[in-house]
Amino acid sequence: MEILMNETNDNLNQPIQSKEEPTNRSTGTLILFLFIAVPMPICMFIYHFILWSFEQTAITSGSLANLAIAGPIGLLIQAVLMTGIITVLWRFTTDDRFKPVYAGWLGASLMAFPALALRFFGTNNDQLGSIYQIIICAVAFVIVSRVRTVKIDWTGNNLSLAFFLAAIGMIPLALFGAFGSPTDALLGLLAGLSLGLLAAVLIESTTGNKFLDAFGVGAVLTLLGSAIGYDGAQLLLIAILPSFAFAVSAVMPSRVAGMTLVGLLAAASFIFFDPTELIIVLGDVAALALKAGGYSVALGLVVGLIALVIQSVMGSGDGSGMKRMLGWVGAVAAWLVLIFLFFTNGNRGFYGDRLFVIMNEQADLSNVSQIENIDERRMEAYKELTQHANESQADLRGTFDSFGVEYTPYYLVNALEVRGGTLVRLFLLNRPEVDRVIPSPRLRPAEPVEAFALSGFAEDPPRDVQWNISMIGADKVWDEFNVRGEGIVIGQSDSGADVNHPELHDSYRGNTEGNDYNWFDPWNGTTSPYDEGGHGTHTLGTILGQNGIGVAPGATWFACSNLTRNLANPALYLDCMQFMFAPFPQDGNPFVDGDPMRAADVLNNSWGCPEIEGCDPNALLPAADNLRNAGIFVVVSTGNDGPNCSTVTAPLSLYDSVFSVGAIDRFGNMADFSSRGPVIVDDSGRMKPDISAPGVDIYSSTPGGSYGEASGTSMAGPHIAGVIALLWSADPTLIGDIDRTEQIIIDTAQPYTGNTSVGCFDGDIPNAAYGYGIVDVYAAVKRVLGK
Missing domain, CATH: 3.30.70 (Alpha-Beta Plaits)
Structure with missing residues (x-):
């Protein structure tokens, strides 16, 4: 960078302002400048959205995990190509209007090289990310400043206008976002101001026209935002910062004002939205960020153009004392409005990890x-x-x-x-x-997004036993042995449960005992079962729903909400596991008020705790082992990261002490999404899943008394929870005997006869795809009854 910048000293060291008349003007160079500068923000946003989409695909499917490298590779390609193109532009242009501008672009483009490291920090390391952003921006600022032999003019003209415009642009971010911890907020502020400081020394106002200057400003901000942002934050920066290019041009050539405006806008993006939460599987925060970003872009374009027109007509600078005073009055008023809106309509408080x-x-x-x-x-x-x-x-x-x-x-x-x-x-x-x-990680508050909730399409209960129930023989167990799961308690940890659904209401243990010991919500502290996401209502219906949708309609249940939103953490999962083992009254102390006499017999866990939620492979291993030793059967869905081998990676499904379940469809074929063994993340090499069950297009209960279909190993696991309930109800001597119960299910499983042409089917029995086979609860119950 230093060699290139030294060669531009003749341009950079001149305190050229837009009002001066540059020499060597050329219509061709003007057209070339506009051809590159005008579409750059839009093209760069589309490019990084595609890269981000690849990264999201890697998060949602372990079989496509290699796509995670798309972000770093894409940024490296950008850095090489853009640096090369801009170097040619800077080197060979003879138009004095654009040579200093291209020098600034070059500095911004080079920032992508040190910023590559941000893509390798991993999830939930945002404080380290902020510190690194501060360091590289500060170092780059020092380098750019030192290659200039003439001191940069840091006058504070137009500073009040910069504060005014920044407050306007920050309003949507403050309304839809939320603070992390105080340390997160401080580091985000410093990172944003560091970016603004660097931008201030890279931006040049040398074209003789503030509107042309704005396009040059937009290119610098686009290149900086695409480099410095990561994990989705780059999309916010690429959208918001260039939209304020006209505003920045209006406050220039005051570098203090430019730094302030850019720095505060960048800081707001860092402060109010956690990059890790912008993932598509969560959905709600990304939707809020999209909304906030859209409003900020619109505001930036409108107020920027207005400010630029006013400055062009009235001239730049603070002017007279009265004009200066009015400017600061307006700035203070804008910030008071921002603060008022945040405290009356925003998410007050701190929500740090x-x-x-x-x-x-x-x-x-x-x-x-x-x-x-x-x-x-x-x-x-x-x-x-x-x-x-x-x-x-x-x-x-x-x-x-x-x-x-x-x-x-x-x-x-x-x-x-x-x-x-x-x-x-x-x-x-x-x-x-x-x-x-x-x-x-603790999620910042967000309103539920209806598009991400599991909803039903039918209001009337089914008339016939569903295919998945018949496939495993549950209806034959009811009819021939009069066993329906009576006396067995199911513990459901999921998004919640619609206690008023006709399929679930009568079997809720709290109907007779009250909600104490029967419902726990570590997310929001609600006092009775509810379900915003729908996932828990659907899986619970498959376990014990009436009218032919549930395997064990005679069992009872109580519940805990560990996934009110679609990302949790080790502590939230453990909150519910402890409640399943020793329920306590609402507002009770798990260490003192827990009652293991009210424990669940069988736990259904249609969830996993991947790295993005904070878990390492063995984070919850002691909990799984302790539950097994206490005689509680832990059923776990393997996950939806198939069909590649070794995609069973997230707790709890990889543990030997739990019974992991893969998914098949109605034709007996393995679902492509069903995660496969062997387990390698803990170096055990154990084969998972243990068994397979229906998990494609499963018809079950959904919130509001409705019914709908869903697919996933989340839908397969509940079948096995219901199977355990039928077995233990048929032979109560099995209750707590995990080893013998597992062996019965394995010995009576039907062999897999489905398609083996897609995905991993390593091993004989157990197999990496389907485990020991397909569950057959009729054969299992028949065996325990000696029939």
Whole structure:
């Protein structure tokens, strides 16, 4: 960069302003300039949207995980091509209007090279990302400043106008977004101002026309935004910053004003939207960012053009004392409006990510698993787990208490969730009792997006037993053995449940006992079961719904909402797992008020905790092992990352202590999306799934009393939860005997006879695609009854 910039000293060192008349004008160079500058923001936005889409595809499907490299490769291609093109433009142009402008473009384009590292920081590392953004922008600013032998003019003309325009542009972001932690906000502000500072020394107003200047400004801001933003934030920057190019041109040549305007707009994008939350599987935050960005773009174009026209007519600068005073009055008024709108209509408060601290010493319940009486076993497990956590966490809790650090202790995994950022993390990593610290991301508030909710298309209950129920033989169990799951309690951890749905209402345990011990919402603290997303209502209907949609219609249920929105974290998943093991009253203390006598017999888990939610492969392993030792059957859907091998990667489905379920369709073929083994993320090589069940076009209950179809291993897992309920209802001596129950299901499974031409089918039995075969609950119940 230094060599190139030194060669432009003759241009950069001249304090040229738009009112001066450049020499060597050429119509051809003007046309070329406009040909490149005008479409650049739109073309760059489309290019990065495509790259972002590839990255989103990699997140949603493990079989396409290699597409994650599209972002870094795409940015590298941009850096090489744009730097080459702009170098040619700068080197060979003889038009004094554009040579300094191209020099600024070149500096902005070169920023993509150091910014490449941002694409490799991984998810949930936004504070480190902000620090790196600050560093590279500051270093680049120093380099650009030093290659100039003439001091840059940092006069503060038009500063009030810059503050006014920035406040206008920030209003949509403040209304639709939300703060992270105070540290997140501070780092976001500094990162934005650093970007603004760099932009101020790269932008040149040398064309003799402020409208032409604006197109040059837009190109600089586009190149900087595409480089500095990451994980989706680049889309916000590419959209918003160039839309204020006319506004920046209006406040130039005051570099202080330009820095302020660009810096505050960039800072607002960083502060109010967490890049990690802009993923498509979550949906709601991305929709809000799209809305906020759209409004900001419109405002930027309108107020920018108005400001540019006024400045062109009245002249730039603050002018007289009265004009200067009026300018600051207007700026203060705009900021007061911004603050008022935020506190009356925005998301007040801080919503920063947290840390999940896993302790070195995990409880050993191997002795508990030998207790024959299931109630005594669960009581002893609860006693040992809570006692071990209290004792081993005592010193760390005391330290947190003395410094006022908020935390939540856990016992099913000996762990704590801690409110803190990078500094707290560094402290914890040096504590001898701490094994590791992983992210526990907390979503910022957002209104539900109806398009992402599972909704039904039919209002009337089905008249016939559904094909998936008949396929596994559940209806024959009802008819021949009069076994429907009576006496078995299902624990449902999902998006919630519509307790008023006719398929679910009568079997809710809280109908007779109340919602205490039967409903827990760690997200919003609601006091009775509800379901915004629909996923939980659908999966629960497949387990125990009436009218031919559920496998075990005689079972009862209670529930916990661990996925009110479509991204959770280790702590939220553990909140519900502890509630399933030892339910407690609402507002109760899990360590003191838990009642394992009310524990679920079978847990359905149609969810996974991937890296983007903070989990590493073994984050929840102690919880799964402890539940098994306590005699609770844990059913888990394998995930929807197929059809490639080794796509069972996220807790809980990879664990040996859980029963993992793959999905087939009505013709007996493996679903392409069904995740496959063997498991390699924990170096175990174990084969998963354990069994397969219907999971394509499953008809079940949806919120509001309706019915609809859905596909996924999330729909397959509930069949197995219902199967366990039928088995344990048929032979209560099986309750808590996980090993024997699993063996019965495996021994009576039907062989897989479907298509094997697509995807991974490694291994014999168990197989990487379908495990031990296709579940046959009729054969299983028939065996336990000795028929």
